[in-house]
Amino acid sequence: MSSSLITTLPTCALKCFITAINNSTCSLTDTECACGNAALAQQATVCIRSGVCTVREQLAAKNITSASCGIEPATTYAYIPITLTFIALAAVTGGVRLLSRLAFGLKLWWDDWMSFLALAACIGYTATMVACKSKGFGMDIWAVSFDEIPFLLRVNYVMNVLYVFTRMLIRISIVLFYMRIFQFDSAKRVMRIAMAVAIIVSMPAIFGSMFLCTPISYYWMRWDGGAEGHCVDSRSYIWSIWLILIVSDLFIMGAPLPFVVRLQLSWRRKLLISIMFCTGLVVVAITGYKLKHIEEFIGKTNPTYDVVPMAVWAAVELDLGVICACMPSMPVLFYGMRERVKGTKRSSLVTPKYPGSGSASRYAMISGNKSSDKGLQSLSSLNGQQPHFEPENGQIALVTVVQQARETYVKEDDIPLDDRNTDFVRPRRTNFESRAWS
Known part of the structure; x- marks a missing residue:
């Protein structure tokens, strides 16, 4: 053990090292032997952590001995490209959602604002993780300065609160x-029930994260044992809250399914719904994964390093949630762009091509029924009317056939891209129409 090591080590740690060296085959001056002896290091560590040294003295001893033996602190910076990739995808989908509204002069509705607010929170969450790298986030705590440790723990507190708040915004946007x-x-x-569940379940999680410790500052000041206060049992809190959140997520995901399966949608929109549903399942699966591995992170003594995997999974979960919420807007923009590229003009789209098809008549009566030989033969009078996008009023007009009683109707199903109401057709023996994506 070098003279510089003897003079810089805390007294309590020095006594433990001397005892461990005396119980080994190494001499006090043989630093190489002491650094390579795992049993010696283990004995000294157990002694130092037995309570003879304060937390600050333990970290100082670990820092000094590691530097003397040429041991580099463990770091985990792989989270940076991962989180940046997912936040970029979330930003793109959020940008597409905003562009799909602004490009056609459509009014932003509450679900749009909630998704944009959630995206802003996700950006803040990821930016905080990346910015804190220079402070020691993702590094062994013994290599982080004492002034930065409470700062990083305070940041972790804010990120926890931001996480539960953002996930609530995403659920509200989807509902x-x-x-x-x-x-x-x-x-x-x-x-309405789904909305109540999303809010009522999230509020205890938000306030629970905010008031996990009393006083609140005890959350980031307790690390060295010098602050006074208390915290609730983290294990019980996390298990109870997260289990409730997972169940509520499954309910919110399943709430629209009975109605979705009865919608008259094209295979493209059915595919989009399937992708959205699968993305939602991935989000729930990530929450379940974190819950499964929570025991690995509770009670760890290296929070600046150990918290990174959980923070990364939380960021990915939030980003995927925003992507899921913004997915329905993507086909709207691309369809509108395609129509504009084709040079489609509103005047040519809305000009009546058959009697009774003008703005004064929304429905055209077709005699006969769908299964007869003559059924719908008068559809030829539509003169090739096709689904089209009307950029000036922000609607996609589709011509769909609805079987109702003994008569068949051809209905222009206006698919609003804003918050205007649309009457629904509830035929007696068939599916019903729906407003589509915006």
């Missing part, structure tokens, strides 16, 4: 989108 799609009474009741 609001459901409410904009399903305008009939039975669906409205279910969506």
Whole structure:
């Protein structure tokens, strides 16, 4: 053991090292032997952590001995490209959602604002993680300066609160989108329940994260044992809250399914719904994964390093949630752009091509029924009317056939891209129409 090491080590740690060296085959002056002797290091560590040294003295001893033996602190900076990739994807989908509204002069509705607010929170979450790298986030705590440790723990506190708040915004945005799609009474009741679940379940998680410790500052000041206060049992709190959140997520995901399966949608939109649903399942799976491995992170003594995996999974979960919430807006923008590239003009789209097809008549009566030989033969009078995008009023006009009683109707199903109401057709023996994506 070198003379500089003897003079810089805390007294309590020095006594432990001397005892460990005397119980080994190494001499006090043989630094190489002491550094390579795992049993010696283990004995000294147990002695130092037995309570003879304060937390600050333990970290100082670890720092000094590691530097003397040429041991580099463990770092985990792989989270940076991962989090930047997912936040970039979330930003792109959020930008597409905003562009799909602004490009066609459409009004932003509450679900849009909630998703944009959630995206801003996700950006702040990721930016905080990346910026804190220079402070020691992702590095062994013994290599972090004492002044930076409470700062990083305070940042971790803010990120925990921001996480539960952001996930609530994402759920609210998705439910609001459901409410904009399903305008009939039975669906409205279910969506109101889903909204209540999203808010009521999230509020205890938010306030629980905020007041986990009393006083609040004890959360980031307790690391060295010098502050006074108390915290609730983290293990019980996390298990109870996260289990409730997972169950509520499954309910919110499943709430629209009984109505979605009865919608008259093209295979493209069915594919989009499937992708959205799968993305939602991935988000729930990530939450479950974190819950499964929570025991690995509770009670760790190296928080500046050990907290990184959980923070990364939280960031990915939030980003995927924003992507899921913004997915429905993507086909709207691309469809509108395609129509504009084709040079489609509103005047040519809305000019009546058959009697009764003008703005004064929304429905055209077709005699006969769908299964007869003559059924729908008068559809030829539509003169090739095709689904088209009307950029001036922000709607996609689709011509769909609805079987109702003994008569068949051709309905222009206006798919609003804003918050305007649309009457729903509830045929007696067939599926019903829905407002589509915005």
